[in-house]
Amino acid sequence: CTTRPPSRCMAALKLLGGRVVQVDESSSSVKKGETLEDTVAVMAGYADVVVLRHPEPGAVSRAAQHCRKPLINAGDGVGEHPTQALLDVFTIREEIGTVNGLTITMVGDLKHGRTVHSLARLLTHYNVQLQYVSPAGLGMPLHVVQYVAGKGISQQEYPTLEEVLPDTDVLYMTRIQRERFPSQEEYDKACGQYVVTPQLLTKAKRKMVVMHPLPRVFEISVELDSDPRAAYFRQAECGLYVRMALLAMVLGRA
Amino acid sequence: CTTRPPSRCMAALKLLGGRVVQVDESSSSVKKGETLEDTVAVMAGYADVVVLRHPEPGAVSRAAQHCRKPLINAGDGVGEHPTQALLDVFTIREEIGTVNGLTITMVGDLKHGRTVHSLARLLTHYNVQLQYVSPAGLGMPLHVVQYVAGKGISQQEYPTLEEVLPDTDVLYMTRIQRERFPSQEEYDKACGQYVVTPQLLTKAKRKMVVMHPLPRVFEISVELDSDPRAAYFRQAECGLYVRMALLAMVLGRA
Amino acid sequence: CTTRPPSRCMAALKLLGGRVVQVDESSSSVKKGETLEDTVAVMAGYADVVVLRHPEPGAVSRAAQHCRKPLINAGDGVGEHPTQALLDVFTIREEIGTVNGLTITMVGDLKHGRTVHSLARLLTHYNVQLQYVSPAGLGMPLHVVQYVAGKGISQQEYPTLEEVLPDTDVLYMTRIQRERFPSQEEYDKACGQYVVTPQLLTKAKRKMVVMHPLPRVFEISVELDSDPRAAYFRQAECGLYVRMALLAMVLGRA
Numbered sequence: 001c002t003t004r005p006p007s008r009c010m011a012a013l014k015l016l017g018g019r020v021v022q023v024d025e026s027s028s029s030v031k032k033g034e035t036l037e038d039t040v041a042v043m044a045g046y047a048d049v050v051v052l053r054h055p056e057p058g059a060v061s062r063a064a065q066h067c068r069k070p071l072i073n074a075g076d077g078v079g080e081h082p083t084q085a086l087l088d089v090f091t092i093r094e095e096i097g098t099v100n101g102l103t104i105t106m107v108g109d110l111k112h113g114r115t116v117h118s119l120a121r122l123l124t125h126y127n128v129q130l131q132y133v134s135p136a137g138l139g140m141p142l143h144v145v146q147y148v149a150g151k152g153i154s155q156q157e158y159p160t161l162e163e164v165l166p167d168t169d170v171l172y173m174t175r176i177q178r179e180r181f182p183s184q185e186e187y188d189k190a191c192g193q194y195v196v197t198p199q200l201l202t203k204a205k206r207k208m209v210v211m212h213p214l215p216r217v218f219e220i221s222v223e224l225d226s227d228p229r230a231a232y233f234r235q236a237e238c239g240l241y242v243r244m245a246l247l248a249m250v251l252g253r254a
Numbered sequence: 255c256t257t258r259p260p261s262r263c264m265a266a267l268k269l270l271g272g273r274v275v276q277v278d279e280s281s282s283s284v285k286k287g288e289t290l291e292d293t294v295a296v297m298a299g300y301a302d303v304v305v306l307r308h309p310e311p312g313a314v315s316r317a318a319q320h321c322r323k324p325l326i327n328a329g330d331g332v333g334e335h336p337t338q339a340l341l342d343v344f345t346i347r348e349e350i351g352t353v354n355g356l357t358i359t360m361v362g363d364l365k366h367g368r369t370v371h372s373l374a375r376l377l378t379h380y381n382v383q384l385q386y387v388s389p390a391g392l393g394m395p396l397h398v399v400q401y402v403a404g405k406g407i408s409q410q411e412y413p414t415l416e417e418v419l420p421d422t423d424v425l426y427m428t429r430i431q432r433e434r435f436p437s438q439e440e441y442d443k444a445c446g447q448y449v450v451t452p453q454l455l456t457k458a459k460r461k462m463v464v465m466h467p468l469p470r471v472f473e474i475s476v477e478l479d480s481d482p483r484a485a486y487f488r489q490a491e492c493g494l495y496v497r498m499a500l501l502a503m504v505l506g507r508a
Numbered sequence: 509c510t511t512r513p514p515s516r517c518m519a520a521l522k523l524l525g526g527r528v529v530q531v532d533e534s535s536s537s538v539k540k541g542e543t544l545e546d547t548v549a550v551m552a553g554y555a556d557v558v559v560l561r562h563p564e565p566g567a568v569s570r571a572a573q574h575c576r577k578p579l580i581n582a583g584d585g586v587g588e589h590p591t592q593a594l595l596d597v598f599t600i601r602e603e604i605g606t607v608n609g610l611t612i613t614m615v616g617d618l619k620h621g622r623t624v625h626s627l628a629r630l631l632t633h634y635n636v637q638l639q640y641v642s643p644a645g646l647g648m649p650l651h652v653v654q655y656v657a658g659k660g661i662s663q664q665e666y667p668t669l670e671e672v673l674p675d676t677d678v679l680y681m682t683r684i685q686r687e688r689f690p691s692q693e694e695y696d697k698a699c700g701q702y703v704v705t706p707q708l709l710t711k712a713k714r715k716m717v718v719m720h721p722l723p724r725v726f727e728i729s730v731e732l733d734s735d736p737r738a739a740y741f742r743q744a745e746c747g748l749y750v751r752m753a754l755l756a757m758v759l760g761r762a
Binding site for chain 1: 527528529537540541542543545546547549550553555
């Protein structure tokens, strides 16, 4: 494999003993105007599995129709990020022991965060309660909310972290990007409300976890890193093992 | 190896179990003003074979004089592209069974297309007929025409595809670049004449092949992909095996 | 491993059979505002050893405090470059047989040259004489001079190459950068004084070596490459073996 692989995915394949062929948008063929379909068709001739990350929602599923080898979606813009969702659920099980019965709170820009879109969908296979905390206008997209509702999972929106924290078992933080806001003032206001600090966690359960797909910017203070509930670096390492397992499964060696 | 390797070459080496060290023009040493000769001298100390792609015609042969390890030319600007020519001939043999006796038509910007320069030279080892179809001013360079003529191979130039298609056994398409034309109007006129479509191929032999070094832009319509004569994706895969064979041969393991 | 590895370091790890995960400042996580500490924390979960090159002096030692795996400093801006110093000393031993008793002359922009900072410190473990030749204002930094003096090593500054050359056993050249000078005129004047040519070397010992961390620009003329005293390309190859040895040692396999 692979087309535009994130380095964190390449590590998984390399640790399995695989060999990685990397193509990114700055490669000569793409710059010369080659379509995604052609690039994937060529790479499939060279590889046992193609891993594709693409900025455009839907691009990966479109490419899959031209790929005669297994194709793994490593994220398509604000669309989906299914491998991240798998490692998130794996991390919850590692940290808490189960997913069933938990209250999971997703925080940040839920509108553009592909990881929370995929995670919310995947969690419908479990008996969970979902809580969404986001700035105005950056809430979970309707199509995700409808999908989750259709599976009979309870969802609730909240404007601030404080009110949901005491009930939360998994606090899933995501980045908020400056460019999503009409003014610096509104951005600053939103940011201030969604920062996890050691002080804030005094209001949280003693047995809960703080997760983040990383990279974080300001939304989790570095003072939290030494709190045993700070699971995000362990989560990143879980990502390695889950991606290894996924590749081994797809390649028929698991 | 290697200096500025195209990803499609790296795949070959990796599948042979090789390890690739990549240097490109954005690497710190090159940015600091290191000459090609010095870069190659250093890399030769690290590698068993150096694969070099360079934008400047003649650069690879110049670098070879400073390289104490085997050096493979992976293309030097509008100069030569010998590994592509090897895979092209291999593909013709795979697809048609022989190269001798065939009529091979090269189409597009033959002036700047290094792949057709090397292919025309390599085909002089066979008993073939060459036909060139290109926009005005973008014909095969004189030095290639003279070389081919010197080998006693018949060559013929044509302005349009239609008239040569019925006799063609191998239709070798290449890209035409907008910046080669004085005006958009002339570009559009040229382009319209050199697009292979399923309809056009109704005038072609039933046993013939359409090849392209890829990436294609508009010159082969995607509707053609399902035609059995569309050989370009198989040609790309042949490229992998030919490059593996070439590396194994150079490294003394074949 | 690794975070921002120079290609010349990757070669070492690959030849040891290692697998390299590369992160550079253009990777999405760093662009999204991830701190060095977070990047290193994540990469340490994926790797057995982290190799870090960073533009900021002190950054590597700061990152080491967040890295639960061995971390190798591959250069931090104008700070230190300890692996280069190791290979430099190894090269001197390979070329001359010993380091003790030698007169070592460092030439060029000693103020900003991290390789000479680390080399001067490392040479204090030997019985050597150090000579510094640099343009005005680009001399060896005080903190290095003081460190070396504290170890009882003799140091001397000179304005021109000619006067020190006859006594020199190791001539260690480094690059001078145009942007360090207030005017083109002063740059040209400085440059002219520090160019090693075959003619200049007629004044040097017959048994001595010219070294350079590479890339060179103008400060060693290419005519010198065939002189047996020109050790810089052999030095680059030594770098490969020293880095392999260092990695093997850190990984507990040597």
